[in-house]
Amino acid sequence: MKAWHFSENAYPYLPPSDEFESIRVTLPNSNYDPQKGAALYDRYLDEWLIAEDEGMEIMLNEHHQTATCVDPAAPLVLAALARLSKKARLLILGNPVANRRDPVRVAEEMAMVDILSKGRVEVGFVRGVPFEISAANSSPVRMNERQWEAIDLIQKAWTSHDGPFSHEGRFFHHRMVNIWPRPYQAPHPPIWVSTTSASGAAQVGSRGFTQATFLTGYAATRGIFDSYRRGWRAAGRGEDVPVNRLAYAALVYTADTEAAARDGAEKLLWYITANKVPPHFHTPPGYVAAPAMVQAMRKAAAGPHAGLMSMATVDKAIDAGIMFAGTPDQVHRQIAKFHDHIGGFGHLLLMGQAGFLDHAETASGIRSFAREVYPRLKDSFADDAPSGAPAASGNVA
Numbered sequence: 001m002k003a004w005h006f007s008e009n010a011y012p013y014l015p016p017s018d019e020f021e022s023i024r025v026t027l028p029n030s031n032y033d034p035q036k037g038a039a040l041y042d043r044y045l046d047e048w049l050i051a052e053d054e055g056m057e058i059m060l061n062e063h064h065q066t067a068t069c070v071d072p073a074a075p076l077v078l079a080a081l082a083r084l085s086k087k088a089r090l091l092i093l094g095n096p097v098a099n100r101r102d103p104v105r106v107a108e109e110m111a112m113v114d115i116l117s118k119g120r121v122e123v124g125f126v127r128g129v130p131f132e133i134s135a136a137n138s139s140p141v142r143m144n145e146r147q148w149e150a151i152d153l154i155q156k157a158w159t160s161h162d163g164p165f166s167h168e169g170r171f172f173h174h175r176m177v178n179i180w181p182r183p184y185q186a187p188h189p190p191i192w193v194s195t196t197s198a199s200g201a202a203q204v205g206s207r208g209f210t211q212a213t214f215l216t217g218y219a220a221t222r223g224i225f226d227s228y229r230r231g232w233r234a235a236g237r238g239e240d241v242p243v244n245r246l247a248y249a250a251l252v253y254t255a256d257t258e259a260a261a262r263d264g265a266e267k268l269l270w271y272i273t274a275n276k277v278p279p280h281f282h283t284p285p286g287y288v289a290a291p292a293m294v295q296a297m298r299k300a301a302a303g304p305h306a307g308l309m310s311m312a313t314v315d316k317a318i319d320a321g322i323m324f325a326g327t328p329d330q331v332h333r334q335i336a337k338f339h340d341h342i343g344g345f346g347h348l349l350l351m352g353q354a355g356f357l358d359h360a361e362t363a364s365g366i367r368s369f370a371r372e373v374y375p376r377l378k379d380s381f382a383d384d385a386p387s388g389a390p391a392a393s394g395n396v397a
Helices: 034-053 074-084 103-116 132-136 143-159 198-207 217-234 258-268 290-301 314-320 328-342 359-372 374-380
Strands: 002-007 057-060 090-095 121-125 165-168 173-177 191-194 210-214 246-254 323-326 347-353
Touching: 002 034, 002 359, 034 057, 034 074, 034 347, 034 359, 057 074, 074 090, 074 103, 090 103, 090 191, 103 121, 103 143, 121 143, 143 165, 143 173, 143 191, 191 198, 198 210, 198 217, 210 217, 210 347, 217 246, 217 314, 217 328, 246 258, 246 328, 246 359, 258 314, 258 323, 258 328, 258 347, 258 359, 314 323, 323 328, 328 359, 328 374, 347 359, 359 374
Parallel strands: 002 057, 002 347, 057 090, 090 121, 121 191, 191 210, 210 246, 246 323, 246 347
Antiparallel strands: 165 173
């Protein structure tokens, strides 16, 4: 198993939540202090480098007009990490290409950072969360189709080396595509796609890309990964689906004592408890199919505790499988249990910082996991093992 340190670059210094309608889209940027923000960027970069020093890989993502993730231009941070880091793989998860007007620009940016890092970049693509439809001034309709056309165009731009080609698609039109530089890795950097739906996972599996799933827990992850496996097999890629094509993201905090671990885990829950978003941003018309929209409206009608908010305690989050927290032994057991339940996965994406978890606490959590848990996970779960069947009971230590 491969572990990646992940931070959303949150800006937690906000007024009380009853003083604003939404933490996303409309929260005035008068609440942002540039001096505090600059200090946060410095410490988040330092924490990624601490993770690298401890043998972990690096992951970052992108969101817009929100205090939950002040990284609206993830390729810029990726480029900085390409020069600051030396050996870690660098995963951007990802580029919201369904909300971008120019996929060729994304192909250029990712190729350039791959050159800067000398071939350490892994390029992820995301559909884009519903809150950012307004921020991007884009249509929520047919976002999946736009995403796949953009990915196909980017992949062709990376692998075409004989001069310009033209692209006339449904959503994108380019007369002369001939990117400079081309990627360092051949034929191109590894591709990841994030989705939390069964239909989306089947498409990712059919293409053989790495599938990443966020905070879907015991309730949904097995079904999503099973759909990926069906898509993989239906495309003729073989019966065995390598676990290194499957990734799961969770909140993770490890400490030597249960008390310290509980304190860190409580602070990580800011990511869930601070995510105040009204329904009209959460479920814009056309973003999902009608049955899913009805289900979302029912959840919204049930009140603020119907979704992830219902898991906003440490114990409930651990029970749901969206958080792994405790002493090294406890964290290892929790991850192993989850791994076995969903049929295996090869990448653990650890959100190890959120809210008011300070630098010392974050660094301590990274080191405790990397030194006391990660070696045991690598021993227990091979990167090249097939997924789809429960692991041996002996893996749970």
